[in-house]
Amino acid sequence: MNDHSSLTIRGIGAAPGIAIGKAFLLERGRIPVPRYRLFGEQAVAEECKRFEKAVAEAEADLEAIKKSIKTEFREHARLLEVQQMILRDPSIYDESLRYIKEERTNAQLAVIKSLRKAKELFNSLSNDEYAKSRIADVNAAGDRVIRILAGQNHTNLEHLHERAVIVAHDLSPADAIQLQAGRTLGIVTEIGGSVSHTSIVARSLGIPAVTGVENAARLISNNDFIIVDGRTGIIIINPGESELRFYTNRQDEISAYLKQISRHAHLPAQTSDGHRVSAEANIEAVEEIVAAKDNGAEAIGLYRTEFFFMNRVELPDEESLYRDYHDLAELMAPSQVTIRTLDLGAEKLTSWCPTLEEANPALGLRSIRLCLHYKEIFKTQLRAILRASAVARNIRLMLPLISGMEEIYQARRIFKEVQAELSAKRIPFDEDMPFGAMIEVPSAVAMADLLAQEVDFFSIGTNDLIQYAIGIDRSNEHVAYLYEALHPGVLRFIKQAVDAGHEAGIPVALCGEMAGEPLYVPILLGLKIDSFSMNPVALPRVKNLIRRSSMKECCRFANQVIHMRTASEIEQAVSKMVMRKFPEEFHVFDPNWTGNSTLAVPNKSGS
Template sequence: MIVLKGISASPGIAIGKVLLYFDESEREAVPSYKIEFHEIESEKQRLELAVESAVDELVEIKTKADGIVRADDGSFLDAHLLMLTDVGLHDKVHREVEETLLNVESALLKVSNQIIAQMNDSSDSYLKERALDIQDVARRLLSHLMYKERKSLEHLTEDVILVTNNLLPSDALVMDKVHIKGIALNGGGRTSHTAILARSFGIPAVLALVSVTSNTLDGKYIIVDGYTGEVIIDPDKKTIDQYEIKKREFQKMESELLTMNQLPAETKDGKLIHLKANIEVKEEVDSVLSHGADGIGLFRSEFLFFRSGDIPSEEEQLETYSQILEMLKGKPVTIRTLDVGGDKLIPKVTGGYEEKNPLLGWRAIRFGLHEKKLLKAQLRALLRSSIFGTLRIMFPMVSGIEELDAVLEILKEVKEELRAEKISFKEDVPVGIMIEVPSAALTSDILAKKVDFFSIGTNDLIQYTIAIDRGNEKVAHMYEPFHLGVLRLVKLVVENAHKEGIPVSMCGEMAGDALASVILLGLGLDEFSMSSFGIPRIKKIIRSVSILEAQELVGTIMEMKSFKDVDKYTTAYMEEKFGIKSFK
């Protein structure tokens, strides 16, 4: 029995037999041979014919996809069509044929591998995931050049768990959604097209497993846990039985919890808590609504930029923001302005700027204040979209009053411009900031006088408070939400906000952690924002306790000296009171 840990890309548990899938162009070596000078033109012509056939094939796939998936889920096909017809790509392959006198298959493989390597060498996760699109297009062309029929996942005859190196987006789009019960990939990331499609189809998926294909065989049993990101290969009967029980428990819990959708997240003594969802793309709105969210507490607008790899225009942004607001039908939507830099680089946006300490450098609101034109275009689109629903604007990583004053001045300028142009927008759109750095938490009494709400971003707040790079495997184990330094900062932020009469939300991973839920209640949090799938379980916990009970728990743990003591005590408390193991 082998246990692998990857990235949870789509929730759920799947147990079944492995279908080990490799595209034929992966299995078979691409031919490489010398050609004569007079054959160069015919090789170029072979490429053009392969392009024509590949375009026809993609158009057919696009036609099949209509009505099966949302238009945006299949939008990458348009990008693939553009890549296939990209003159620049053709020219590079032509030059390679001319300079090396090698056949066109070999030239195409070399050129595409160079592009993919450049993307994979980037520190930008978006570029790494887009490398898969180049791979998809190159394989499609190679299949036509080599006259090989691509193996299809479209019509299967039995239930399987799909295990492969990297599922190409075009294959994911047309795969058999009935018989493929789970997906386990060596590569991929949570924002890849494949991950988005898996969530859209409701298929449990774990990505970035690195070695899953080399550790399993066709027909072997495998377990995919889309909640924890674990994959268990060749599990013994005891483990299978445990996961069958876990699967039934989750399904039962999900069904039971979803019956609470219309009930408020209200404590036993009448304190109403708002539970909202974090989203990255508008395709997630259906899940937000189906899981009973009170709105969207964080829309990460940078994924608009990630998906195109470019700077979307004001009109393009307006279209997306207004669509999300309309889909929420009056429920509040908090949209965070562009949060790039650090570990989130977009070449067309951030350029080739390199930093020794990117997480401490040119990122988030600092980037926005420097790139004022870009920020103003986004604020214009946001304000214009406000007439379509209930919008809240949020600025990321504000470290002090100077940055807040600067960004509020820009917002004021944008409003004046829109008024002068007689463009409609709501004047009273609430404006808030994320509390992500200790300096903001420690001066939250000053900042609270200037904004309408706070949202605590615990992912960064914990990182900066304890000085832990959560991406560094040597110290990641020290990333601890229950560190007393973190809990004291959260308590301070909430107290300072409430003195000024403004609410406090939390949109970091800690907000969706069932183990932390009662502590956060006791610290006075007004709103939790998390993955939509976590909302029902947090709602059940909130409805099962009183504020007084939560405050008593906080009073006890705040007297402790070690996060280990806090963790041990809280785990025992939650297990006794809620049977927390059934939630994990």
């Protein structure tokens, strides 16, 4: 064992955690293709069979991936469907068979020849961008079959049989969605930033990831032993003994810590001085209830209903929506379930959703505006929700993107209409179902006092509120640095909304990503948020910090922070506070890491 051969490279810490293990290089392309002629009818018949079997296998692989897709990536399932169809396309399938039969070429060559023809077809098109992505589709589909024919399908992620760190130039959406949390220790990619697709998937699965590592696939070889620190973005190839010891300790600390706090995840979210809040889960499929409950969710603070409307040609009918909401309510009862009405917009394009020619869809006809415009869609959903509310009387209705009173009035009017229709038919529903508004547009903050008189609760959607408040698009790399949750303007908005809500006697929840960031627990508690709704994975850590916080101290802290002038000043104060109050959380998770900034490796492992 040679300590001197270790090599440290850096990328962007994209998903926290430490991975230690063998590298699994996801290499694409360059499969040796044998060429030979087939002699005799028997050989031809056998080769045809081999080809047909390979296509069937590729098809089944794609089907399996499609089935395993996490709900939030269902949109990508369509890409896989296109690939499946390409495999069965006469121009590929029949053509390949024709080459085998007529020209007596072996199956791999036959596929390559038919693929080439298909690609030529697209190359001649005038729209380059379109042609390029269609060629990519054709290649992806063909590649799968060729690899199967070559007996070389192991570079597909679904064939990853041992636990390993995946190293790739980039993970395609199809790769990313078939990551198996159990076998994937970590992820290293050459391209991508902290908001890339890979990072988002990795974070949601709790897999440590480092992106933007130049030449990673060249510097790291298959089966290299590597360490990946998803916090700092550091990767150590063939680590020495001391490095290995350091990171193994860190890893043990983190997992021991998580295990320990998870044991207490079921305890109520109550501060040390007895202030009770609620820790809830954001989910988008009924199946996620298990994870939510396991992680200690006290309620569902946000049920996203969009996915039921996506990936289908026709609108979902009331009955299927009803069944979905019914199951949700029944499984969570007696805990509350907050159902957000359809929040579709620009970034969540679906195949049916009627969108318009919009220069700026983020400011366009979306969400509640879309629902009020296409009233029948809205009514169908409201009917399904109301009917489901009869099951356990535990459903809360939440309207997204409310910008003023008019929308509340209109929505309320439609809501009443639906109630009247149901009553007329003697269909039961919960007459007292709470009716709430999301606060995510600055005008709603400005009028929060008035809105609060019309609704039963507020839920602050910080993801959108931050973008609208600061006036930036966080996916725009030129201004993404301005996306700061701790921007004084954002915190003041939150405070204003909470105070207005409480003044009117209604509870105020927060359901953006901010709620799931342990660092923000003291400040959000201090601003008097009543419930924190987050990704289920984040619950144990947030709950732990809530339970260990003193409300009195948090309020004092929030009062100081609200007068600070810059986001960086606030960030420092928050870090310092958490560091002092929760040293073990700091020790384990290094709270200086916020967003993209990378830090040096801590030089001591501490105790």
